[in-house]
Amino acid sequence: MTLEREVLWTPKKERYDASTMAKFERHLHKENNLTFSNYNEMWKWSISDLEAFWHAISQFFGMRFFEAPQMILRSKDMPGAEWFPGAKVNYSDQVLSHSDRLSEQIAFVSISETFKRKEISWHDLKQTVASVADAFKKMGVTKGDRVVAILPNTEVALIAFLATSSLGAIWSICAPDMGHVAILDRFKQIKPKLLIAQSGYVHAGKMIDRSEVLKKITTNLKSLDKIITVPVITDGFKGDVLWSDLLTKKASFDPVPVTFDHPLWVVYSSGTTGNPKPIVHGHGGVLLETMKQSLHHDLTEKDRFSWLTSSGWIMWNAQWTALGQGACVVAFDGAPYYPDMGRIWEFIAEERLTFFGAGAAFFEGCIKAGIHPKDRYEFPNLRSMGATGSPLSGDAYDWIYQKVKSDLWLAPISGGTDLSGAFVLGHPGMPVRKGEMQCRALGNAVHAFDEQGNNLIDQVGELVCTKPLPSMPLYFWGDEDGSRLHESYFDAYPGVWRHGDWIKINKDGGSVIFGRSDATINRKGLRMGSAEIYQAVEGLVEIRDSLVVDLEFLGRQSFMPLFVVLMPNAKLDETLRRRIYEAIKLQLSPRFLPDEIIEIDEVPRTLSGKKLEVPVKKLLLGGASEKVVNRDSMLNPQSFDFFIEYSARKTKKDNP
Numbered sequence: 001m002t003l004e005r006e007v008l009w010t011p012k013k014e015r016y017d018a019s020t021m022a023k024f025e026r027h028l029h030k031e032n033n034l035t036f037s038n039y040n041e042m043w044k045w046s047i048s049d050l051e052a053f054w055h056a057i058s059q060f061f062g063m064r065f066f067e068a069p070q071m072i073l074r075s076k077d078m079p080g081a082e083w084f085p086g087a088k089v090n091y092s093d094q095v096l097s098h099s100d101r102l103s104e105q106i107a108f109v110s111i112s113e114t115f116k117r118k119e120i121s122w123h124d125l126k127q128t129v130a131s132v133a134d135a136f137k138k139m140g141v142t143k144g145d146r147v148v149a150i151l152p153n154t155e156v157a158l159i160a161f162l163a164t165s166s167l168g169a170i171w172s173i174c175a176p177d178m179g180h181v182a183i184l185d186r187f188k189q190i191k192p193k194l195l196i197a198q199s200g201y202v203h204a205g206k207m208i209d210r211s212e213v214l215k216k217i218t219t220n221l222k223s224l225d226k227i228i229t230v231p232v233i234t235d236g237f238k239g240d241v242l243w244s245d246l247l248t249k250k251a252s253f254d255p256v257p258v259t260f261d262h263p264l265w266v267v268y269s270s271g272t273t274g275n276p277k278p279i280v281h282g283h284g285g286v287l288l289e290t291m292k293q294s295l296h297h298d299l300t301e302k303d304r305f306s307w308l309t310s311s312g313w314i315m316w317n318a319q320w321t322a323l324g325q326g327a328c329v330v331a332f333d334g335a336p337y338y339p340d341m342g343r344i345w346e347f348i349a350e351e352r353l354t355f356f357g358a359g360a361a362f363f364e365g366c367i368k369a370g371i372h373p374k375d376r377y378e379f380p381n382l383r384s385m386g387a388t389g390s391p392l393s394g395d396a397y398d399w400i401y402q403k404v405k406s407d408l409w410l411a412p413i414s415g416g417t418d419l420s421g422a423f424v425l426g427h428p429g430m431p432v433r434k435g436e437m438q439c440r441a442l443g444n445a446v447h448a449f450d451e452q453g454n455n456l457i458d459q460v461g462e463l464v465c466t467k468p469l470p471s472m473p474l475y476f477w478g479d480e481d482g483s484r485l486h487e488s489y490f491d492a493y494p495g496v497w498r499h500g501d502w503i504k505i506n507k508d509g510g511s512v513i514f515g516r517s518d519a520t521i522n523r524k525g526l527r528m529g530s531a532e533i534y535q536a537v538e539g540l541v542e543i544r545d546s547l548v549v550d551l552e553f554l555g556r557q558s559f560m561p562l563f564v565v566l567m568p569n570a571k572l573d574e575t576l577r578r579r580i581y582e583a584i585k586l587q588l589s590p591r592f593l594p595d596e597i598i599e600i601d602e603v604p605r606t607l608s609g610k611k612l613e614v615p616v617k618k619l620l621l622g623g624a625s626e627k628v629v630n631r632d633s634m635l636n637p638q639s640f641d642f643f644i645e646y647s648a649r650k651t652k653k654d655n656p
Contacts, residue, residue: 016429066257081468113334134251143168175312199236260284289471301326357386394435515552519613562594
């Protein structure tokens with residue numbers, strides 16, 4: 001057995017027999033007379049008979065239909081698949097259906113540096129959502145209107161989201177630490193009617209005043225009818241209505257039936273050019289995906305679930321997978337390293353979490369900090385742990401089992417904002433192998449392809465999905481002819497989804513992700529297009545041109561160098577470096593600060609003038625220079641020489 005296939009944990013039979021996945025298997029045997037000898041057989045059935053599989057998911061989880069579907073899948077084309085035509089559903093109706101049965105149980109807990117600890121029962125959650133929805137309705141919000149928020153991960157965001165979706169309005173959220181340019185690049189595309197914003201927040205013990213940023217945003221969002229504020233800063237930003245005024249109205253919960261493919265939310269995943277992609281997902285597709293994913297997370301109403309996430313990451317949306325199964329979601333809003341890296345482990349112990357997830361960078365940070373959580377805290381309730389955002393190294397697997405808890409199911413996942421779900425993830429009945437994700441998701445026809453579209457086993461290739469999923473984007477907002485959607489996922493392999501990750505899948509279905517295969521920036525799980533960084537950097541008078549790449553190394557921390565071409569007489573001194581950092585920090589987010597800034601003479605470009613980000617990235621990740629780029633297709637082939645020399649120097653420095 002090679003080191004990479006080393007087994008670190010094996011589930012006990014009784015644990016798997018009690019799991020949601022095992023119950024689903026028994027359901028398939030009873031209702032469909034299906035029996036599988038192993039998971040891979042079950043996976044192959046799920047992708048070969050899509051209609052039967054997704055119908056079984058809707059049955060098993062009790063999908064609530066206001067009107068029943070005419071069929072399961074009308075077309076298998078990608079893009080263009082039509083799921084559950086004729087069905088009427090509502091996301092909020094499905095999630096809050098637990099409130100009558102679990103009435104006094106706690107649905108949501110917020111641990112916030114700004115507001116301390118709050119908890120809300122299922123009964124109160126439903127009543128508050130009804131009150132806020134009624135207020136939104138009186139403000140003129142109707143089906144199809146956009147409601148946006150600039151909020152942290154607290155109960156305010158959850159309540160506002162559920163109220164919005166209950167009306168058939170469309171939700172979108174940005175994290176409060178994002179710069180005004182990045183937020184406007186997102187929200188201006190969808191022309192929102194309503195904005196909910198918090199005037200400030202506490203982070204690492206310091207009050208962060210967002211008043212001026214919010215003034216810039218609201219001044220430039222001309223479509224807004226109303227602004228609702230959560231006041232934190234005295235004499236800070238003030239809107240038309242206080243959030244607290246929306247919470248106490250007596251109103252009935254009256255969700256609006258919408259078509260299966262009615263837009264639920266707009267999320268953003270940046271490409272390398274242009275504005276962030278405003279991705280639209282539907283009520284029904286998201287519900288089905290979260291139901292299916294709860295099998296792979298083994299979630300029930302007995303769980304206390306937390307995923308360490310910003311509200312600007314798709315994991316904010318994904319945490320409601322647990323809420324949809326009646327579990328209690330516990331959200332942490334604050335600096336995870338304050339007062340030290342032990343804070344989150346203290347939080348896990350205090351809140352008696354059964355499932356905790358975080359970005360891979362968090363676990364790597366704990367390793368670097370040299371902390372041993374099990375020496376300081378006890379985790380008797382903690383049964384499962386997840387990771388995503390970037391590849392989790394084998395060393396991190398070892399650290400979790402040695403320094404956190406030995407009897408623990410570690411189930412990293414990999415998917416993305418684009419499909420609001422995971423391609424590869426965990427299975428509660430399989431062994432955990434070092435550095436490896438356990439399986440491909442049910443219903444997801446995931447493969448590794450070479451450049452010619454051949455299927456690869458035990459070789460690194462492009463992560464593709466060859467059959468449609470209910471949670472794939474309905475469309476991009478404003479992409480009238482669908483060309484941008486097609487270019488984003490279907491250009492490389494016609495009719496096949498190319499996700500933009502390098503993946504190796506073994507014969508057992510286990511997999512390893514090797515980072516992005518395109519030029520998208522991925523910092524601690526949050527993705528942003530390089531175009532947004534260029535907009536911030538090249539807005540400085542001293543910068544003529546720039547190029548940025550994000551290098552994700554398996555088993556090592558990612559590294560993001562920024563290369564800049566200066567204007568005549570400009571100098572890359574500490575003053576200019578600080579101004580570059582400040583521009584990125586203010587306009588985008590501190591998460592996207594480069595690890596190094598390097599002066600170059602010119603940016604490599606294609607004959608059509610496009611920046612050669614992917615070839616530079618491949619070169620710096622160890623690719624041979626003659627293979628990563630065709631110099632005959634370059635406008636300025638000599639410009640690539642610098643990067644060859646830089647790559648050699650960096651390799652020598654990293655491997656002395």
